[in-house]
Amino acid sequence: MNQVPWYQQLKEKRLEYGVSQNKLAVHIGISRQYISEIETGKVTPSDSLQVALFDILEQFNPDAPLEILFDYVRIRFLMTNPKPVIEDILKLKMEYMLHEDYAFYSYMEQYVFGDIVVMVSPDEDKGCLLELKGKGCRQFENFLLAQQRTWFDFFMEVFRVGGVFKRIDLAINDKTSVLDIPFLTNKCRNEECISVFRSFKSYRSGELVQSEDKPDMGNTLYIGSLKSDVYFCAYEKDYEQYVKHGTSLEDTDVKNRFEIRLKNDRAYHAVVDLMMYEDAGRTAFSIINRYIRFVDKDEEKRRSSWKMNKEWQRFLDLGVNRKISLTTKPEPYTFDKTLRWLAHQVAPTWKLATKIDELNQTSVIKDMLEQTELSKRHQKILMQQTIPLGKVIQPQSDNE
Numbered sequence: 001m002n003q004v005p006w007y008q009q010l011k012e013k014r015l016e017y018g019v020s021q022n023k024l025a026v027h028i029g030i031s032r033q034y035i036s037e038i039e040t041g042k043v044t045p046s047d048s049l050q051v052a053l054f055d056i057l058e059q060f061n062p063d064a065p066l067e068i069l070f071d072y073v074r075i076r077f078l079m080t081n082p083k084p085v086i087e088d089i090l091k092l093k094m095e096y097m098l099h100e101d102y103a104f105y106s107y108m109e110q111y112v113f114g115d116i117v118v119m120v121s122p123d124e125d126k127g128c129l130l131e132l133k134g135k136g137c138r139q140f141e142n143f144l145l146a147q148q149r150t151w152f153d154f155f156m157e158v159f160r161v162g163g164v165f166k167r168i169d170l171a172i173n174d175k176t177s178v179l180d181i182p183f184l185t186n187k188c189r190n191e192e193c194i195s196v197f198r199s200f201k202s203y204r205s206g207e208l209v210q211s212e213d214k215p216d217m218g219n220t221l222y223i224g225s226l227k228s229d230v231y232f233c234a235y236e237k238d239y240e241q242y243v244k245h246g247t248s249l250e251d252t253d254v255k256n257r258f259e260i261r262l263k264n265d266r267a268y269h270a271v272v273d274l275m276m277y278e279d280a281g282r283t284a285f286s287i288i289n290r291y292i293r294f295v296d297k298d299e300e301k302r303r304s305s306w307k308m309n310k311e312w313q314r315f316l317d318l319g320v321n322r323k324i325s326l327t328t329k330p331e332p333y334t335f336d337k338t339l340r341w342l343a344h345q346v347a348p349t350w351k352l353a354t355k356i357d358e359l360n361q362t363s364v365i366k367d368m369l370e371q372t373e374l375s376k377r378h379q380k381i382l383m384q385q386t387i388p389l390g391k392v393i394q395p396q397s398d399n400e
Contacts, residue, residue: 010053015220018061026057027314030279055177065176066318067327068280070151071259073132075249077160082111082120085128089157090116090140096387105129113384113392114139114333129166135331142330145388147396152278153328154249155271158362160286168267172236173327174256178315181234181256182217187294187309188221192305195292197224199230222391223292229263230291242341260287274326335385 004012014024021039024031037043038053077085086094095113097118104110107119107129108306115136119129132140144150158165185202187193191202201222224231237257242383262270273283281379295306374382384392 006050007039009039010057012282013054013057014039016127017057019057019060023332024053024056027080027310028053031076035093058322060282065174065178066281066324067173067175068284068324069171069173069185069327069329070132070137070169071134072167073130073137074165074262075130076166077128077130078124078162078164080120080122080124080125082118082128083159085130086111086117087394088160089154089161090118090130090143091149092116092143092392093394095382096380098377098384101224110187116140116143116333128189138329138331139333141328142332142389143393144328145330147393151328152275165267165271167261167263168270169262170260170270170287172258172260172284172319173254174258174315177255178318179234179256179258180311181221181236183219183311184234184294188223190297191303192295192297192309193223193308194295194306195223197228197291229266231261232257232288233261233290249386258288261286262287277324279321279323280326281319284324285319286289287318288319332389333384335381341380 009169014021020037022032025035028035034043038045073086077089079085083094086092091176092113094111097113099102100110102109103119105119107121109117109127110117112118115133116139117131119131120129121129125250136292141151142156184193185200188200203220204218218236220233220235220323222231222233235257237254260270268282273286277283294312295303296309298306350365357363357365
């Protein structure tokens with residue numbers, strides 16, 4: 001069976017995605033005639049141009065090159081008793097929460113299930129604080145799925161009891177490298193970012209000793225003050241996953257991430273907009289359009305009249321021209337982080353001690369395990385790791 005030539009695959013993919021030769025030519029920066037000659041096999045472009053053609057086409061993939069999800073949720077409840085928050089709003093059973101006699105943000109104690117945290121204060125002005133970081137959002141989505149609820153159902157409960165939105169992060173995942181973080185950073189440096197914000201910060205990270213199988217840099221761009229009630233953070237998500245877990249750049253589903261970080265009233269209004277329209281793309285990109293736009297410098301015109309950069313326009317079009325529903329990525333609470341720590345920090349010494357036991361015909365390690373008792377905290381974590389999901393959630397009432 002003959003393999004389909006690459007240029008024929010290019011044409012088939014272009015037609016599948018509904019992209020004209022002219023549109024592809026404009027985005028790649030070559031003539032439409034040249035595209036036509038490539039697709040008929042009359043000319044053979046360089047390897048780098050072949051790769052670029054497929055990369056550009058992938059940005060038109062109708063299977064959503066962008067997705068939007070919650071990456072941080074912090075809500076304050078004006079009650080000093082955590083039970084209604086846990087059982088009536090989160091709809092989890094209090095008995096399975098791990099109690100810790102410390103917390104953050106000057107709270108006195110907290111109840112924890114994995115990365116789902118409810119902090120408690122006797123001060124009525126502080127009340128209870130729910131904090132869901134990235135992992136916490138994914139784990140809570142796992143419970144929402146089991147409860148047959150959505151984020152919208154949960155927020156309705158929050159509004160019902162007068163919960164106060166302290167922070168909401170909306171994350172736009174770029175799965176096909178629509179964004180170019182170093183490019184946007186240079187735009188900021190060249191004053192080609194027109195914004196109500198007055199500042200930006202950029203960071204690059206890398207390894208002192210580089211090798212062919214390791215990338216040299218990861219780029220992060222902050223637009224706006226981190227102390228303000230709204231600012232943006234864009235970074236190379238694939239590099240972050242490489243640093244955290246050793247995942248190769250090619251195997252990472254999300255290439256870049258653009259985060260909209262909102263506090264207080266800004267967070268509240270974003271959630272209201274989401275609840276009203278149920279269109280995450282509308283909510284996210286209306287915020288972006290309000291605060292920033294990247295342009296191309298034109299010395300003959302006023303800065304306010306500079307033309308929108310086509311790469312940035314492409315990003316906006318993907319978010320505005322198609323309805324993007326809120327994505328959920330439910331994940332169970334796992335012990336993976338601790339196991340990775342054991343594997344890197346403890347396992348080599350543990351294996352050494354076991355080998356010494358074998359050679360000396362002793363039982364130091366076995367005796368150590370037998371004499372070790374699990375603390376109440378460890379017993380609770382053991383329960384959380386082994387109990388069926390259905391037992392943790394509150395049963396549905398008849399009127400739900």
